[in-house]
Amino acid sequence: xxxxxxxxxxxxLHIGNYFGAIRQFVGLQDEHECFYFLADLHALTTxxxxxxxxxxxxxxxxGYLALxxxxxxxxxxxxxxxxxxxxxxxxxxxxxxxxxxxxxxxFKDKVAQGVVPSHGLFAYPVLMAADILIVRSDFVPVGKxxxxxxxxxxxxxxxxxxxxxxxxxxxxxxxxxxxxAVVPGLDGQKMSKSYGNTIDIFGPEKPIRKRIMSLVTDSxxxxxxKPTEGSALYQLLKIFAPADERRWVETAFAEGGVGYxxxxxxxxxxxxxxxxxxxxxxxELMADPAEVDRxxxxxxxxxxxxxxxxxxxxxxxxxxx
Numbered sequence: 001x002x003x004x005x006x007x008x009x010x011x012x013l014h015i016g017n018y019f020g021a022i023r024q025f026v027g028l029q030d031e032h033e034c035f036y037f038l039a040d041l042h043a044l045t046t047x048x049x050x051x052x053x054x055x056x057x058x059x060x061x062x063g064y065l066a067l068x069x070x071x072x073x074x075x076x077x078x079x080x081x082x083x084x085x086x087x088x089x090x091x092x093x094x095x096x097x098x099x100x101x102x103x104x105x106x107f108k109d110k111v112a113q114g115v116v117p118s119h120g121l122f123a124y125p126v127l128m129a130a131d132i133l134i135v136r137s138d139f140v141p142v143g144k145x146x147x148x149x150x151x152x153x154x155x156x157x158x159x160x161x162x163x164x165x166x167x168x169x170x171x172x173x174x175x176x177x178x179x180x181a182v183v184p185g186l187d188g189q190k191m192s193k194s195y196g197n198t199i200d201i202f203g204p205e206k207p208i209r210k211r212i213m214s215l216v217t218d219s220x221x222x223x224x225x226k227p228t229e230g231s232a233l234y235q236l237l238k239i240f241a242p243a244d245e246r247r248w249v250e251t252a253f254a255e256g257g258v259g260y261x262x263x264x265x266x267x268x269x270x271x272x273x274x275x276x277x278x279x280x281x282x283x284e285l286m287a288d289p290a291e292v293d294r295x296x297x298x299x300x301x302x303x304x305x306x307x308x309x310x311x312x313x314x315x316x317x318x319x320x321x
């Protein structure tokens with residue numbers, strides 16, 4: 001089966017990106033034909049500095065590769081390198097109703113957060129549909145709160161089929177993995193760049209350690225048992241702790257005798273152990289931008305070969321060429 005997903009280069013990769021998505025992407029490579037793209041066109045709704053955009057794309061690509069995405073097993077490409085995506089985006093926009101877009105939660109949520117609404121933000125689901133449909137993906141990994149995106153894609157594809165009287169797209173299904181971790185941020189909310197509560201995967205150790213040590217905790221004395229309900233530190237320790245250390249985590253909270261400071265130091269140690277190899281590989285890739293560009297260009301060539309038959313069918317359906 002064919003799987004597709006993408007991540008926006010709108011900020012530095014953090015542990016929520018890894019445990020919430022990229023770890024699953026890596027695992028899927030062993031079971032499916034996978035397409036993973038860097039959604040730089042989508043990111044233009046929030047990142048509007050050219051130099052920063054280029055830097056973020058390279059950092060995301062290096063992060064993808066360092067964390068285990070394998071260009072020999074997956075097609076890894078930059079969204080903007082596949083010009084057919086923007087072409088398909090236009091064809092789909094002509095059969096997408098305003099009402100469908102007005103019902104999308106993501107646009108409403110961004111506006112509620114104070115984001116100035118643009119046409120790009122409003123029409124974001126159409127471009128997302130183009131990303132998904134263009135490779136005829138069978139499955140799209142999504143969280144339970146993201147199912148609407150895929151439902152909109154299916155609606156747009158169905159509208160195209162009804163308008164032109166022929167079926168050219170595969171209707172994708174959501175791939176929801178129950179074991180995906182919901183990673184808490186420094187403040188206990190879901191980890192997100194929007195909230196500024198993230199822990200970066202890459203970069204110098206000192207600022208990362210400082211971030212971990214700043215995790216919000218209560219004032220329970222060292223000798224007392226610690227509450228686990230709503231504790232971001234407890235949740236992160238459970239996510240990171242190797243199997244032979246999980247009992248220590250439970251005991252430290254249940255019986256007391258360990259202070260929050262020592263727990264945070266232990267979390268930092270787990271963090272370094274988890275990402276040690278990836279951090280080394282990331283630094284190597286960032287020092288060799290030509291290699292990163294080569295991998296992305298090769299991925300775009302492979303993706304273009306895949307989408308060519310679909311685009312021929314779409315152009316024939318709409319009467320272009």
